[in-house]
Amino acid sequence: MDSSVFNVVLSQDIQTYKEKFDKYLNLNHSLDSIVFFYSDKIIIKDKNAREDIVIYKDEIPVIAKLLEAEKLEQLEQFFNTKKARVLSNREKDSILISIDEIYSFHKKSHLPLSGIRIAIDPGHFANDIKTARVEQRLLYFTIQKGNKKDTVKLLEGQLTYWTAIILADKLKQQGAEVLITRPNENACAFGISFQEWMKKRKDKVLDSLYNQHLLTYDKYKKLKTCSEMQFFNLFFKEYELLQRSKIINQFNPHLTIIIHYNVDEKNNPWKNPTFSNYSMCFIGGAFKEKDLDKMINKIHFLRLLLTNQIENSEKISHLTMQYFENYLNINAAKKDDAKYLQTVCIPTHQKGVYCRNLLLTRHIISPLVYGESMCQDNEKECKALSEKNFEYNGYKVPKRVYEVADAYYNSIIRYFEEVFFKNYSSKN
Numbered sequence: 422m423d424s425s426v427f428n429v430v431l432s433q434d435i436q437t438y439k440e441k442f443d444k445y446l447n448l449n450h451s452l453d454s455i456v457f458f459y460s461d462k463i464i465i466k467d468k469n470a471r472e473d474i475v476i477y478k479d480e481i482p483v484i485a486k487l488l489e490a491e492k493l494e495q496l497e498q499f500f501n502t503k504k505a506r507v508l509s510n511r512e513k514d515s516i517l518i519s520i521d522e523i524y525s526f527h528k529k530s531h532l533p534l535s536g537i538r539i540a541i542d543p544g545h546f547a548n549d550i551k552t553a554r555v556e557q558r559l560l561y562f563t564i565q566k567g568n569k570k571d572t573v574k575l576l577e578g579q580l581t582y583w584t585a586i587i588l589a590d591k592l593k594q595q596g597a598e599v600l601i602t603r604p605n606e607n608a609c610a611f612g613i614s615f616q617e618w619m620k621k622r623k624d625k626v627l628d629s630l631y632n633q634h635l636l637t638y639d640k641y642k643k644l645k646t647c648s649e650m651q652f653f654n655l656f657f658k659e660y661e662l663l664q665r666s667k668i669i670n671q672f673n674p675h676l677t678i679i680i681h682y683n684v685d686e687k688n689n690p691w692k693n694p695t696f697s698n699y700s701m702c703f704i705g706g707a708f709k710e711k712d713l714d715k716m717i718n719k720i721h722f723l724r725l726l727l728t729n730q731i732e733n734s735e736k737i738s739h740l741t742m743q744y745f746e747n748y749l750n751i752n753a754a755k756k757d758d759a760k761y762l763q764t765v766c767i768p769t770h771q772k773g774v775y776c777r778n779l780l781l782t783r784h785i786i787s788p789l790v791y792g793e794s795m796c797q798d799n800e801k802e803c804k805a806l807s808e809k810n811f812e813y814n815g816y817k818v819p820k821r822v823y824e825v826a827d828a829y830y831n832s833i834i835r836y837f838e839e840v841f842f843k844n845y846s847s848k849n
């Protein structure tokens with residue numbers, strides 16, 4: 422069986438890569454002076470306008486496979502030695518032989534998703550008010566309920582976790598192997614709670630990074646003494662997201678689902694409910710000039726350019742948006758609903774689906790959907806999300822959360838039926 426038939430584009434005209442670059446990757450022409458397309462090659466230049474990486478047309482199929490199959494450290498080594506050099510036929514052959522069949526799948530039962538690996542990332546991690554304040558993912562306000570006042574307390578990390586466990590259970594019933602990046606409601610991606618991490622691991626991690634010269638002395642001192650919230654913003658947020666991407670990539674998923682619940686940006690500082698409500702899905706792309714500074718980011722960029730990952734992400738996201746709109750009854754966000762949709766995103770041809778260069782949409786090596794199903798602070802949703810009025814496997818959750826999990830579930834089933842298995846059978 423062909424090893425990575427799902428995401429690799431076989432040799433095409435460079436022109437099609439240029440079109441893809443304009444459509445998904447080049448945010449406001451920021452990369453016009455860095456990435457160049459010729460009839461026989463693609464060039465990435467460095468700060469001094471020297472050729473840093475050159476990919477020749479006939480190398481594309483091999484490099485595309487390598488970008489999906491190889492570990493990031495090996496890829497860095499590979500591109501640091503390749504640079505503008507032409508790969509010999511022997512090198513190309515040996516790359517093809519060495520690539521593991523990581524994207525192949527082997528059916529183990531008659532169930533429709535047997536042999537399929539799906540990663541689920543429930544966004545954020547706070548399961549208590551103190552931690553939710555640190556990660557700034559707490560909605561806390563009073564609302565009118567009939568003629569009484571009531572308090573709304575929503576922790577995004579709880580909503581995403583409940584959604585993830587329901588979705589995981591439904592997918593397992595269809596035969597899928599499922600990974601959730603957080604092992605329980607209290608844990609972050611390091612397997613323990615943030616508070617426990619702060620107590621037991623913070624000092625060791627900072628010392629070790631400082632000793633490896635990965636932190637300057639000033640930054641090290643600052644991180645040792647600053648408040649928890651500053652520590653979260655300056656260090657932990659990105660550090661923990663990287664851990665999520667590592668866990669996901671080690672699992673070699675065929676598909677990744679990243680679950681978030683949004684708030685209405687114009688409702689800042691979220692002291693009252695809003696009448697607005699909208700949904701959106703993010704996929705990778707939308708690079709700015711400074712996003713291409715390090716080799717690792719050039720590798721992510723090349724993977725999105727040369728493989729089919731971004732097109733497949735667009736397909737699962739389009740399906741997800743259909744369920745958000747028609748099943749959850751939440752309209753797709755329009756560009757003027759939020760500033761970030763105008764400044765850091767490229768809208769795709771699919772309603773509500775935007776390219777955005779987030780750490781996870783860049784680092785994860787599989788088709789993905791980063792879903793923001795609704796605004797939690799919407800006047801109706803905040804009530805629906807506060808009520809634990811539904812039981813699933815002995816777990817009390819809001820009915821609305823079950824519906825969100827079901828929306829993801831239905832779109833995943835359709836993605837495998839309509840995209841994944843179709844591609845697979847046509848190429849085998």
Ligand SMILES: [Zn+2]
Pocket residue numbers: 544545577681682683
């Ligand atoms: Zn979120």
